[in-house]
Amino acid sequence: MANGGLRLYSYWRSSAAYRVRIALNLKGLDVQQVPVHLVRDGGEQHAPGFRRVNPQGLVPTLQHGQRLIRQSMAIIEYLDETFPDEPLLPATARERARVRGLSQVIACDMHPLGNLRVLQYLEREFKATPEQREAWIRHWLALGFEAIEQLLADNPSTGSFCEGDAPTMADCLLVPQLYNARRFGLDLAPYPTVRRVEGNALGLEAFRAAAPEAQPDGPPPG
Amino acid sequence: MANGGLRLYSYWRSSAAYRVRIALNLKGLDVQQVPVHLVRDGGEQHAPGFRRVNPQGLVPTLQHGQRLIRQSMAIIEYLDETFPDEPLLPATARERARVRGLSQVIACDMHPLGNLRVLQYLEREFKATPEQREAWIRHWLALGFEAIEQLLADNPSTGSFCEGDAPTMADCLLVPQLYNARRFGLDLAPYPTVRRVEGNALGLEAFRAAAPEAQPDGPPPG
Numbered sequence: 253m254a255n256g257g258l259r260l261y262s263y264w265r266s267s268a269a270y271r272v273r274i275a276l277n278l279k280g281l282d283v284q285q286v287p288v289h290l291v292r293d294g295g296e297q298h299a300p301g302f303r304r305v306n307p308q309g310l311v312p313t314l315q316h317g318q319r320l321i322r323q324s325m326a327i328i329e330y331l332d333e334t335f336p337d338e339p340l341l342p343a344t345a346r347e348r349a350r351v352r353g354l355s356q357v358i359a360c361d362m363h364p365l366g367n368l369r370v371l372q373y374l375e376r377e378f379k380a381t382p383e384q385r386e387a388w389i390r391h392w393l394a395l396g397f398e399a400i401e402q403l404l405a406d407n408p409s410t411g412s413f414c415e416g417d418a419p420t421m422a423d424c425l426l427v428p429q430l431y432n433a434r435r436f437g438l439d440l441a442p443y444p445t446v447r448r449v450e451g452n453a454l455g456l457e458a459f460r461a462a463a464p465e466a467q468p469d470g471p472p473p474g
Numbered sequence: 475m476a477n478g479g480l481r482l483y484s485y486w487r488s489s490a491a492y493r494v495r496i497a498l499n500l501k502g503l504d505v506q507q508v509p510v511h512l513v514r515d516g517g518e519q520h521a522p523g524f525r526r527v528n529p530q531g532l533v534p535t536l537q538h539g540q541r542l543i544r545q546s547m548a549i550i551e552y553l554d555e556t557f558p559d560e561p562l563l564p565a566t567a568r569e570r571a572r573v574r575g576l577s578q579v580i581a582c583d584m585h586p587l588g589n590l591r592v593l594q595y596l597e598r599e600f601k602a603t604p605e606q607r608e609a610w611i612r613h614w615l616a617l618g619f620e621a622i623e624q625l626l627a628d629n630p631s632t633g634s635f636c637e638g639d640a641p642t643m644a645d646c647l648l649v650p651q652l653y654n655a656r657r658f659g660l661d662l663a664p665y666p667t668v669r670r671v672e673g674n675a676l677g678l679e680a681f682r683a684a685a686p687e688a689q690p691d692g693p694p695p696g
Contacts, residue, residue, distance in 0.1 A: 307621040308579065319568060323582070326574035333567040345555040346541060352548035357530065359578070360545065364586045373613065378600040391595065399529040 258283040259315040263290045264467035267428035268324040269312040274424040275328045277458035287469035340421045354422040362396035389436045397443045404445040412452045480505040481537040485512045486689035489650035490546040491534040496646040497550045499680035501560045509691035562643045576644040584618035611658045619665045626667040634674045
């Protein structure tokens, strides 16, 4: 779809970039991906050129024409307001609050604690072993998924997706967080409603095509 | 203002609850505060009764009639949509994205790393000393404020407040994070634009009346 020129600064394994890739796909928006390798050469996100794009040195960043939009939830809401077909936020204030609240459990209370720079700090300053770092990640993920499971299972607003029967921003955040949880060996058996919603999402090509392994900068298939 | 019955589950020193108190004050909404003491008796947020209000065991939670809204940014956007006078999100998609992006630097990348439960984990599992825990907090706060300073100083959209000349959600998040930063001894000299905006905000009674020390469950004046 013609969109005035969208570029996404992304990294295949960044779960925050993965969220935005799902949103773009759900809206059928073409985007030029600009890979930013977070590990190679000490991390391309720290290069002065990229710091002008994103002063935090984080992906994703969306460029729309000359405009730069940062932070994944802000990007998704911007896309939703700018390209309103296939809405990612529901119609009422109550439903929107629920979608934003679920999204923020993930974006504020789960994801940031497992971010690369946080793990690097734990290793450097607290001499945390790989096992301790993975236990740390799983601890925060489990707390978050317990809450999300309860919020989904106990609420009649939950449908095939987190809110109703169409994907919203909350699903754009949930699926990458589950990918991340598997990577770190979290047992997902205690979260049946979460897994049911994930299964429905992965039935859609928009979610599958956004997966880390499907990206141009991802690992070679093998 | 008549509002259908608003209750805020809050703790005087929680910077996430402080954000919502500012938003309520800016909109002139009366609210009944329900204090949840995060330290006493092992933390009232862990009590089964409160877990039904908020499965994460976190404050704030807003109750509007029978409806429960969780996560501070979701609460502020809900208030803005439900009580549109004195808007806290600006008029255009570009400006809203900027306000949300600035808010999310704080809510996703700064605040969660200094949360009480995170500090408790560092102490328990990594034997982090009080000095190490405070250095940890200051590290993440400094990274965040560096980015925010640049995002504010480099953008002509910044006015008396983070976006333009009226307070928005971003200011509701910025002021509590600065309160928190002072509590942990962060040097704020490198962030002149941040401090200028804070000074303008604290010129408004809505911000001052939301301060931790002004709350019914806060410390006795002395």
